[in-house]
Amino acid sequence: MPRLALYTLVVCLLSVAAAVVSFVNGSWLGVVWVLLAGLSSNMCWYYHRKAKADAAAAAAAAAAPAPAESAR
Numbered sequence: 364m365p366r367l368a369l370y371t372l373v374v375c376l377l378s379v380a381a382a383v384v385s386f387v388n389g390s391w392l393g394v395v396w397v398l399l400a401g402l403s404s405n406m407c408w409y410y411h412r413k414a415k416a417d418a419a420a421a422a423a424a425a426a427a428p429a430p431a432e433s434a435r
Contacts (some may be wrong), residue, residue, distance in 0.1 A: 368410035375403040 364372075378400040385393030 365410050365414040368407050368414065371403045371407040371410065377399050388425060389407060 380398045382393040382396035382400060385391075385396055
């Protein structure tokens with residue numbers, strides 16, 4: 364998993380924990396933490412999918428035969 368995806372996953376988990384603590388304490392600030400969790404989970408998904416697509420493109424480029432040089 365790419366580094367940015369891991370960082371956003373950690374942020375997502377921490378913001379969910381902060382939202383739970385905020386709601387348990389009776390604070391509506393937990394809504395902000397829930398929104399941050401949603402944003403960071405989408406970022407994690409994006410960076411993970413981007414890394415998979417980049418790896419697949421690199422594998423396809425490595426497997427493709429080199430173009431033949433034209434005869435002059």
